[in-house]
């Protein structure tokens with residue numbers, strides 16, 4: 556069954572949920588095969604109360620829905636406009652389609668690739684009517700999106716033995732590193748993990764205080780430096796405390812750095828060495844944080860960071876603030892770096908593990 560069919564299946568389920576359960580229990584995650592709909596509906600109806608997992612899923616689903624509002628309405632608007640002008644499947648139509656995709660920030664190469672593949676597909680399926688062509692476009696986008704993430708491991712990696720897992724967050728100024736750590740610390744604390752933060756952004760005035768605030772809010776411990784201390788010293792103290800205090804996770808907040816600032820990039824390598832000296836298999840994750848509202852700029856940052864340090868995954872923040880969520884598509888396609896988390900707002904709960912199905916569904920929901 557194609558992803559498109561699964562999405563349609565989910566839409567049908569969602570509509571039925573609204574009618575029959577009034578949101579009492581909403582299985583908004585696993586896309587349901589159409590033939591099993593009725594059987595599954597009975598099972599869901601039998602569950603009289605939400606389990607904590609269902610409640611979490613519901614919350615995550617809602618975050619995606621609201622966080623992607625701008626991107627979704629922009630996508631829908633552009634596609635509706637494209638289809639409103641639809642006369643025939645000709646060269647003009649494909650030119651306009653490419654422009655639409657580029658405007659949604661899926662990237663130039665990607666837009667051409669989708670357009671080329673689509674021309675073949677439309678010929679093959681002999682799609683002529685407006686509806687047929689629109690469905691083929693959506694199906695193709697979903698398909699390309701699915702393929703781009705093929706074999707991608709977007710899970711978080713933890714230490715294999717009993718030792719703290721160390722997650723380092725890097726990225727340019729203001730992308731949302733500190734905020735993301737605050738949200739992630741809360742996420743893992745709620746899972747019962749013992750979490751420690753290290754405020755190694757000693758560069759920006761106020762960065763340490765900002766992280767101290769998050770630590771208070773999340774009720775987790777924090778290691779800070781004194782005055783203008785060396786970030787490496789904070790990292791050292793953090794790792795030591797994490798080992799001695801049997802912490803499960805240590806999050807390291809680093810100063811915003813430009814990928815072409817050699818000193819700061821060297822400093823990052825120094826931090827990694829300090830970690831490795833105490834824990835040879837750490838850090839488990841070096842997460843590059845990117846601001847989705849910067850569009851193609853974010854892609855460029857990712858390219859350069861990837862070349863100069865071992866990035867293990869991406870966090871794409873501020874998806875709620877952009878109409879160009881297509882950037883996720885471009886990043887996955889071009890860099891083969893897994894998007895592990897997405898930031899969908901400023902609240903502590905506005906962070907979700909990246910879920911490709913949820914994301915695609917969020918984009919095309921109104922068009923299916």
Ligand SMILES: Nc1nc2c(ncn2[C@@H]2O[C@H](COP(=O)(O)OP(=O)(O)OP(=O)(O)O)[C@@H](O)[C@H]2O)c(=O)[nH]1
Pocket residue numbers: 726727728729730731732733734735756759762810811812872873874875876897898899900901905
């Ligand atoms: N709307 C929205 N705002 C966000 C999100 N993530 C972070 N922000 C905001 O982005 C701004 C910058 O976030 P910080 O966490 O301070 O960024 P940083 O990367 O630590 O900044 P530097 O320490 O200067 O490098 C803050 O106002 C955050 O509230 C998000 O997912 N959505």
